[in-house]
Amino acid sequence: MRLTIEVWRQENPDVPGFFEEHAIEGAQEEMSLLELIDYLNDHLVSEGREPIAYDSDCREGICGTCGITVNDQPHGPVPNTPSCRQHLRSFKDGQKLRLEPLRSAAFPVIRDLVVDRSAMDRVIQAGGFVAVDAGTAADADSMQIGHGRAEKALDFAACIGCGACIAACPNGAANLFAGSVLNHLSTLPQGKPERSKRARSIIQEIDESFGPCSVYGECAVTCPAGIPLSAIAAVNRERARAALRRGKDD
């Protein structure tokens, strides 16, 4: 396969970035997007040039580390699939691929395709956990949770925190991400004692770094974990509920 790659190069957060063009010969349809960058990097290194920096870890779509924007689509052209699981067979021979970092004001570029996603970490630090003293591990069946409820919680717990929903959002909103945390933890009994407190702190935190939701629905099209769009309404629901429970944690 012959491809033209336009890739974002930026040495550090303080300098402006630019697109660099590379003509690639001999790429294979079976290569993933990340393998394509590896392939290109091999050439760059052998020519004594700086390789393209990008994030990756598991390469099987479960860790949430990778994420690049390909032809304006976060993660790439295939819906609900992370960059590491998208392959060159989605592209035509001779096509131009424009590789950019995940774009959002909350994600400053560290280098090339690597962005700083710690704004998301701050959301998790604000309340993406259960802090009640749970004691020693209880028997698995001591707390009965119906199958439907457990499945619902798991659907939202599937978030891998990659940040593509935020990059997909024209408003830079994090409602799918925050909503998945809120929905997951409010569905299970362990999360209930801090439900209102969590809603207040998480939503205050997303207001600090992220934009408002206008129900574009782009996030759910992009999400590699398949978080349903219903997560975004959880933000408004949980915040209103917390407002009615003023002064209470649960």
Added chain:
Amino acid sequence: MSTTSVRAGTRTPQKQIGPRWLSNVLAKYIMAFTGIVFGVFVLVHMFGNLKVYLGPEHFNDYALWLRTLLEPLLPYEGFLWLFRLFLLACLAGHVYCAWVISARAKARRGKFARKGLHGFSSFTARTMPVTGIVLLLFIIFHLLDLTAGIGVATENFQHGSEAGSFAYQNLIASFSRPAVAIFYLLAMVILFLHLAHGLYATVNDFGITLGQKARSTVMLLSGLFALVVMLGNITIPIAVLTGLVS
């Protein structure tokens, strides 16, 4: 290789847009509530408009009834003015929150605007500020033309009184100007786009978590609602221009 400090983990200070107490969630609740008010208003308004097909007497009686509503509890036009003030307050809230939300959205997205959006829903969502501004201009035009009777109104605009209304005559005179009729028609198409996304979004803004099926249904119903309002209103300038109503 240069050694620049990577500021990972530090919060980039964000410029506060709008008052701090107006959180994104609160702003969306205000927009959703006022949006529903306008949604219901345009539906009832369209229903009233369709009385034009029942003849001048019926239409003018309806216009007069709006002015004498709740008399003698309230004076002549008392209810109408209370309702106008309520609508004005809703409009102020809606427009202000819209401004805050779109300014925040722009700032939080940063300098690389999202491109390559999917589908009709994204199109209507993206065009909400534009369609909103057009509708605001249309409302001003519409009020000057058919309520205040100044500026853009026809030369033979007649003010109504307790003795009777001339709403029918004013409407026919206004729509007999093709440019006004076409502007009205376009404004209704814009209203359709704004309403279709707006009503769909209110469900989410009120925090109602729906499954995929229910969300598709809500989207369809919002579209139908907007379509009914648009089609109902559009028939009127067409009927006037074709001489069906005169």
